[in-house]
Amino acid sequence: MPEYQTHEYDVLIVGAGGAGLRAAIEASAAGAKTGVVTKSLLGKAHTVMAEGGMAAAMGNVDDRDNWRVHFADTMRGGQYLNNSRMAEIHAKEAPARVRELEAWGAMFDRTKDGRILQRNFGGHRYPRLAHVGDRTGLEMIRTLQDHGVHQGIEFHMEATIVTLLKDGERCVGALAYDRERGQFRVLHAKAVVLATGGIGRAYQITSNSWEYSGDGHALAFHAGAALLDMEFVQFHPTGMVWPPSVKGILVTEGVRGEGGVLRNKEGKRFMFDDIPENYRSQTADTEDEGWRYTQGDKSARRPPELLTRDHVARCINREVKAGRGSPHGGVYLDIAWIKEKLPNSVEHIKKKLPSMYHQFKQLADLDITREPMEIGPTVHYVMGGVLVDAETQMSTVPGLFAAGECGAGLHGANRLGGNSLSDLLVFGKRAGEYAAKFAKENRAGQLPKDQIDAAARWALEPFDRGAAGVNPFAVQHALQEVMQNLVGIVRREEEMLQALEKIAELKQHAAKAGVTGNREYNTGWHTALDLNNLLTVSEIVTRAALERKESRGAQFRDDYPTKSEEWGKYNLRVQKGADGTVNIARAPVIPLTEEMRQVIEEQK
Amino acid sequence: MTPQNESKAIFRIWRGDATQGAFQDYTTEISSGMVVLDAVHKIQAEQANDLAVRWNCKAGKCGSCSAEINGSPKLMCMTRLNTLPLDQPVTVEPMHTFPRIKDLVTDVSWNYRVKKEIKKFQPRKPDAADGTWRMQQSDVDRVQEFRKCIECFLCQDVCHVLRDHHMHDQFIGPRFLVYAAALEMNPIDSADRIAELRDSCGIGLCNITKCCTKVCPEEIKITDNAIIPLKERVVDRFYDPLTRLFKMFG
Ligand SMILES: Cc1cc2nc3c(=O)[nH]c(=O)nc-3n(C[C@H](O)[C@H](O)[C@H](O)COP(=O)(O)OP(=O)(O)OC[C@H]3O[C@@H](n4cnc5c(N)ncnc54)[C@H](O)[C@@H]3O)c2cc1C
Ligand code: SF4
Ligand code: SF4
Ligand code: FES
Numbered sequence: 001m002p003e004y005q006t007h008e009y010d011v012l013i014v015g016a017g018g019a020g021l022r023a024a025i026e027a028s029a030a031g032a033k034t035g036v037v038t039k040s041l042l043g044k045a046h047t048v049m050a051e052g053g054m055a056a057a058m059g060n061v062d063d064r065d066n067w068r069v070h071f072a073d074t075m076r077g078g079q080y081l082n083n084s085r086m087a088e089i090h091a092k093e094a095p096a097r098v099r100e101l102e103a104w105g106a107m108f109d110r111t112k113d114g115r116i117l118q119r120n121f122g123g124h125r126y127p128r129l130a131h132v133g134d135r136t137g138l139e140m141i142r143t144l145q146d147h148g149v150h151q152g153i154e155f156h157m158e159a160t161i162v163t164l165l166k167d168g169e170r171c172v173g174a175l176a177y178d179r180e181r182g183q184f185r186v187l188h189a190k191a192v193v194l195a196t197g198g199i200g201r202a203y204q205i206t207s208n209s210w211e212y213s214g215d216g217h218a219l220a221f222h223a224g225a226a227l228l229d230m231e232f233v234q235f236h237p238t239g240m241v242w243p244p245s246v247k248g249i250l251v252t253e254g255v256r257g258e259g260g261v262l263r264n265k266e267g268k269r270f271m272f273d274d275i276p277e278n279y280r281s282q283t284a285d286t287e288d289e290g291w292r293y294t295q296g297d298k299s300a301r302r303p304p305e306l307l308t309r310d311h312v313a314r315c316i317n318r319e320v321k322a323g324r325g326s327p328h329g330g331v332y333l334d335i336a337w338i339k340e341k342l343p344n345s346v347e348h349i350k351k352k353l354p355s356m357y358h359q360f361k362q363l364a365d366l367d368i369t370r371e372p373m374e375i376g377p378t379v380h381y382v383m384g385g386v387l388v389d390a391e392t393q394m395s396t397v398p399g400l401f402a403a404g405e406c407g408a409g410l411h412g413a414n415r416l417g418g419n420s421l422s423d424l425l426v427f428g429k430r431a432g433e434y435a436a437k438f439a440k441e442n443r444a445g446q447l448p449k450d451q452i453d454a455a456a457r458w459a460l461e462p463f464d465r466g467a468a469g470v471n472p473f474a475v476q477h478a479l480q481e482v483m484q485n486l487v488g489i490v491r492r493e494e495e496m497l498q499a500l501e502k503i504a505e506l507k508q509h510a511a512k513a514g515v516t517g518n519r520e521y522n523t524g525w526h527t528a529l530d531l532n533n534l535l536t537v538s539e540i541v542t543r544a545a546l547e548r549k550e551s552r553g554a555q556f557r558d559d560y561p562t563k564s565e566e567w568g569k570y571n572l573r574v575q576k577g578a579d580g581t582v583n584i585a586r587a588p589v590i591p592l593t594e595e596m597r598q599v600i601e602e603q604k
Numbered sequence: 605m606t607p608q609n610e611s612k613a614i615f616r617i618w619r620g621d622a623t624q625g626a627f628q629d630y631t632t633e634i635s636s637g638m639v640v641l642d643a644v645h646k647i648q649a650e651q652a653n654d655l656a657v658r659w660n661c662k663a664g665k666c667g668s669c670s671a672e673i674n675g676s677p678k679l680m681c682m683t684r685l686n687t688l689p690l691d692q693p694v695t696v697e698p699m700h701t702f703p704r705i706k707d708l709v710t711d712v713s714w715n716y717r718v719k720k721e722i723k724k725f726q727p728r729k730p731d732a733a734d735g736t737w738r739m740q741q742s743d744v745d746r747v748q749e750f751r752k753c754i755e756c757f758l759c760q761d762v763c764h765v766l767r768d769h770h771m772h773d774q775f776i777g778p779r780f781l782v783y784a785a786a787l788e789m790n791p792i793d794s795a796d797r798i799a800e801l802r803d804s805c806g807i808g809l810c811n812i813t814k815c816c817t818k819v820c821p822e823e824i825k826i827t828d829n830a831i832i833p834l835k836e837r838v839v840d841r842f843y844d845p846l847t848r849l850f851k852m853f854g
Contacts, residue, residue, distance in 0.1 A: 041658070042716060043755055044666045099736055105725035105790070107744050107751055114738030132748065138665065139751060149716075150724050157713075180705055209660040243637020249663050359663055362682055364637070473649035517654030520621065521706040524653030 004175075004452065006186040007154070009035040010439035011432070012173060014161050014216065015195030017045035018137075018424030019404025019431070021144035022097075023193045026432030028151045032439050034432075035187060037156045037176055039211050043145045046197050046209060046405075047424065050137025051252035051355065053119055053129030054421030056094035060111055061118045062298060065126040067091040071596070072603035074419060076278065077123040077308050078383075078412020079553045079563070081229065081571055084592050085390035086410045090419070090426050097425035098130050104147040106139050108132055120257040120294060123308045123416040125282065125603075127296070134252050134355045140421060159185065161215065162529060163455040164192065164223040164400065165448055171223060171400035172445030175455050179526065182519025184456050188447055190439035193393075193431045194220060194402040195424075198382045199233070201476075201530075202538045204484040206379040207239055207250035213530040214537030216406035220386045221536060225395040227574040228408040228587070230384035230537075231544035232554040234415055235489045237312040239378025241330035246363045248378040251333060251356060253417045255373075256305045258352050259294040260335035261287075262316070263372070264324035270331075271304035274315055279307055291341060310414045310554045313377040317489055320376065330376035336369055345369065377489055381420065383411040383554065384544070387573065392434035393427055399438060399445070403431035413553020462515040462528040469514015472528035479506050479534055487542050492558045496546045503539050510535055540582055544572045547584050611635070613690045615643055617655070618697035621706050629693060634685055640696060641669055641680035644708070656707035664821055667756030671708050672697045677758040677819045699761040712757055718776050721804065725787055726795040743791045750786035750830060752822040753779065759816035759826060765809050775806035778816035778826045785830035788837070802838045807831070 011027040013020045016038035028034040038045060057070040070091035075082055102108065102116065108130050109117040118127045132139040149155075158179040165173045165186075173188040196216030200208025221227055238251040256262075264270050275283050283304055284290040290303025305312065316331050326332055335353070339345040346369040350357050353368070360366040360373060386395045386402035388409060393401045404424045411419060462469060486499035513528040550564040551557050570586040577583045592600070613634050616627045630647045641659055648655040660666040662681045669680040674688060674695050688694050702710035731738045759778040765771050776784075784801060787793050801807045814827045824830070 040660055040666075040668065041712065044660050044668050046660070048666045048754075049661045049663070099734070102736060103727055103730075105727075105787075105793075107747050107790070109748075110739055110741040110744060114740055115736065117741075132751070135665070135752065138754065142751065146719070146724065149720050157716075180711075209662070209666075211660065244635060245638045245642045246662075355665065362664070362684070363639070471649075471653065473653065477649070515653060521656035521709055522654040523648060523656055527653075 004184050004186045006188060007035060008444075009033050009187065009189040011035075011191050011193065011435045012037070012187050012189035013193045013195060013432075014174065015045065015197065015404070016042055016155070017047035017195060017197055017404060018140055018144065018421060019428035020045070020193070020195035021141070021148050022425050022428030023195055023403055023432035023435065024153045025144065025148050025151055026429045027436040028153050030433060030436035032436035035154045035156065035189070037159045037161060037174075037187065039158065039160050041157050042155055043141055045141060046211060047137045047141045047421070049209075049250070050140070050421055051134040051250065052121055052254040052257070053131030053136045053418050054094070054098060054140070054425070055121070055124060055128045055416065055418035056098040056130055056422050057091060057128055058095045058098065058116065058118065058130070060115045061296070062126040065128060068599045069125050069603055070094070070128065072600050073123055073125055074410070074416060075412070075600060077414055077416040079414060080412065080568060081553070081589055082412030083390055083409030083590050084596050085590065086427070088596060089390060090410055090423060093426045094422040097422065097429065101140065101143050101425070104143050106143040108139070119254065120302065120306065121417045122253055122256070122306045122312070124418065129418040131254070134254050134353050136421065156185070160526065160529070161219060162459050163451065164219050165451050166223060166397075167445035167448060170398045170445050172447065175452055177459065179521050182522065182525070186447065186452060188444065190442055190444055191399050191401065191435040193435050194386060194400070194406050195404045195428065195431070196406045198405045199537045199541070200379045200382070202479065202483045202534050202541070203379040204480040205239065205248040207236060207248055208379065213533045215530070215533045216402065217385060217540070218533035218536040220395060220397070220400065220402065221540065221574070221576055223397055223400065224576060225397045225400055226387040227540065228384060228387040228571050229412070230382070230540045230574055231548050231572060232383035232413050233379060233541060234309060234381040234383060234554050235313040235377040236380035237309055237316050237377055238333055238375040240364065241374050241376040242328040243364060249359070249363070250378065250380065251373060251375050252353070255333060255335050255353060255356060257294065258335065258349070259291060259338045259341075260305070260333055261303070261337065262305050262312070263332045263334060264319045265326055265332075266324060270319050270324070271307070271312065271315055275304055275307070276311060283307070308414055309417065310556075313489060314556060316377055326374045328374055330374045332372040333375045334372035336371055381405065381415055383413065383415055384408050384541075391430070393431035394434060394438070399442070401431045401435045403427040413555065459529060462513050462525055463519070465512060465514030467514060467516050470509045470512045472510070472513040472515065472524055472531055475506055475509045475513060475531055476527060476534065479503070479538060482506070483538055483541075487538075487545060490556050490558050491545055493546065496542050499542050500539065503535060503542065507535050540574050543582050543584055544574060547572055613643070613685065614693040615647060616693040616695045617644070617647070617707070619655070619707050620704070622704050625704070627695065627697075634690070638685045639681055640673055640683045640685065640694065643685065644680060644696065656705070656709045658709055665754060667754030670699055670756045670758050670761065672699060672761075677761045679756060679758070679821050682821060699757065701761045701767045702757070714772055715755070715757055715760065715779065718780050719783060722776070722780060722784055722787070723795050723797050723800065725790065725793055727792045728794045737792050739791050746829065747786050747790050749824055750782045752824060753782055754822060755779065756821060758819045758821065762815045762819045764813065764815070771806070771809060775809045778810070778831065780805070781807060781810070781834060782824060782826055782830045785834050788834065798837055798841045801834055802842060807835055807838060810835075
């Protein structure tokens with residue numbers, strides 16, 4: 001066996017976004033020797049892009065808010081497929097996690113009485129999102145990073161995990177390569193936390209970066225861990241659609257929270273046309289009531305633009321399909337109209353939505369304080385992920401934990417905006433805490449030399465094929481097209497079966513991917529390795545979506561357009577079969593406790 | 605320009621590693637709205653799979669894609685092609701101030717080491733029983749300006765103290781003066797960094813050329829709002845009799 005650089009940890013954390021950093025801080029505070037691996041530089045993970053804010057029922061702006069309302073909102077948004085225990089923990093612990101960030105140096109926007117300001121967001125009953133303009137993720141990641149580097153954590157920047165290592169049933173570490181030199185590193189750990197984020201790069205139009213190749217999902221799957229809810233992929237209703245090169249880049253929901261409205265080409269606010277029954281009592285009847293809501297009038301109800309993302313995205317899709325869209329295949333999102341209401345609207349918009357102003361000005365030559373934006377749905381988030389225990393975040397593989405976007409359970413069939421950043425903090429902390437505990441209670445496992453050698457050999461194969469091999473970027477683009485067109489926002493059986501055939505074909509191509517050049521910072525090579533994860537995750541998403549024969553939350557089936565009571569009883573659980581196949585089984589939804597059932601009743 | 609020329613452009617990209625390299629020309633198709641990063645990605649996907657480049661957000665939020673475009677330090681993802689003269693090749697090269705790794709990727713690890721040396725945030729006792737503080741928006745505004753920093757290190761790249769004089773071991777550079785300013789002006793921070801600003805941070809080496817401010821993609825007024833006020837604090841503390849003189853000329 002070749003010699004590998006080996007590092008020993010109590011807890012190894014894969015990912016340096018909000019979840020990974022929060023887990024690392026907790027593990028290291030518990031006395032565990034902690035290592036963190038990240039594909040990018042520190043501070044560049046996806047979390048940095050989050051805009052709107054983090055949800056926590058602190059009640060600073062509206063004192064009617066509390067954890068019970070937040071819990072009920074999260075469950076309603078998730079169409080009751082959520083892990084209710086996770087939703088309860090999340091709603092109860094989020095406020096403390098946000099305050100802790102302030103103690104570590106975060107500078108949130110303030111209320112008049114000097115407390116943390118909170119804003120409205122889709123599906124949240126009261127103003128609940130702690131934020132910093134529209135760059136909340138930057139504030140969060142920088143705070144955690146600047147705090148974390150003083151905690152004795154060891155960071156491996158620009159290193160990528162290619163496989164998890166197992167000793168029998170237990171996860172005992174991982175194999176990484178560093179981008180700079182292309183050398184392997186063995187990371188031996190008593191416990192491993194996955195905090196790798198999402199899968200958006202499987203699609204063409206997405207708000208997600210190159211990092212989102214579903215690594216954590218695929219690593220866990222291949223290590224034998226169960227995944228859950230993989231059919232639920234969130235399309236954010238408002239991505240940029242023009243010019244082509246920026247297609248998919250996110251336009252924060254904060255625009256609607258600040259009073260932005262959606263119109264079709266006829267100038268109609270079409271969101272008033274279709275308000276789901278379970279939200280009717282909470283939704284404004286008139287445009288004026290909706291406006292008053294966004295301006296903090298407590299007697300007003302929210303405008304239909306702030307309904308949940310799955311619903312808004314589908315309404316936009318409907319308008320475009322019906323020929324009422326904007327010139328580039330979207331609809332209009334208008335914040336400039338508030339000049340009718342606010343004399344200083346230009347300054348107000350720039351202050352509340354500075355990076356949106358900047359983004360449109362620079363990338364689309366458009367001044368959002370004067371003109372409406374053109375927007376359309378973009379792949380944004382995956383609700384599905386590694387199945388974990390609600391309290392400890394441990395997966396079905398002992399010693400393997402997961403938190404953040406790559407974990408599953410909190411969001412059910414649809415995530416509410418703002419519930420991800422708080423998820424990262426609440427469950428990142430728990431994952432770090434329990435991983436450290438696991439490390440304390442268990443001795444180091446045996447490193448499996450055969451697994452290490454096999455993975456290293458596999459990872460180097462693209463070099464053997466060299467220029468004669470298949471271009472990995474071409475395979476990636478082909479896969480993105482398949483997923484976008486056949487497993488998108490509206491799904492159909494024939495199309496998904498077609499997608500499975502194509503994915504199988506692309507797997508063959510990927511197995512022949514070749515790269516030229518050497519191992520040093522070779523992006524072609526990195527892409528060739530990521531392909532494996534993208535293909536695994538794409539197949540899983542497609543199979544789960546095929547299996548769920550109903551429409552609920554983020555899953556909309558043209559051939560089964562309604563919600564079914566029967567399907568409401570199950571989550572779909574995915575596991576690797578003995579022969580490497582994707583096995584999907586129904587798992588009963590975790591029943592509500594009597595207390596939580598009452599909370600939901602009282603909040604109806 | 606003929607229509608054909610309109611849809612193609614030449615990108616002169618620096619290819620090489622830590623020890624050697626050269627510019628190489630790539631001709632690629634361009635379309636409406638494209639930014640430099642799009643062109644680099646297209647070239648990478650179609651002509652040079654192993655071309656090394658950093659990026660994440662493609663929206664000016666992560667500060668990964670810093671490079672020198674036609675000689676100016678810029679984010680590749682925020683530089684529209686229609687702002688560049690496309691009748692000539694567009695040159696794209698790595699930042700000069702940091703050691704090269706490969707192609708457009710440089711070794712910026714020095715920045716992370718420098719930051720760690722600066723005394724960390726130390727809040728005073730919380731104002732309220734629930735462990736929180738009371739701050740007015742007007743008190744946090746100026747700190748929020750500094751906290752917009754995306755750590756692209758373009759200001760570090762352009763600052764002559766680092767770029768031309770290579771004083772990396774004596775001067776922390778504009779990015780970390782901004783960082784120190786955010787801490788020093790934080791209404792609830794209780795640590796004192798004035799002595800270290802003068803000594804290990806080398807604030808005196810900055811001679812207020814304002815080049816850093818000009819390249820900051822976040823439009824942080826680095827010199828006026830961060831560096832000059834910090835310099836004043838250092839002067840007030842250590843050179844009190846000179847303060848008036850400084851103010852007269854500063
Ligand atoms: C544009 C945008 C705006 C958003 N706005 C909001 C918002 O306002 N509110 C909200 O709540 N949510 C928002 N979200 C969602 C939220 O930002 C993400 O879900 C969240 O940041 C994910 O955090 P994470 O810690 O799970 O993962 P990330 O922050 O994505 O971090 C993943 C980490 O894992 C590492 N990694 C991945 N694979 C590997 C591997 N194989 N080896 C080593 N390391 C690996 C990556 O390098 C990275 O460090 C937004 C998302 C986007 C894209
Ligand atoms: S103003 Fe100071 S820090 Fe900025 S570039 Fe000039 S010398 Fe460097
Ligand atoms: S201060 Fe501006 S230029 Fe310097 S690193 Fe921060 S964002 Fe970049
Ligand atoms: S890619 Fe994030 S700033 Fe350019």
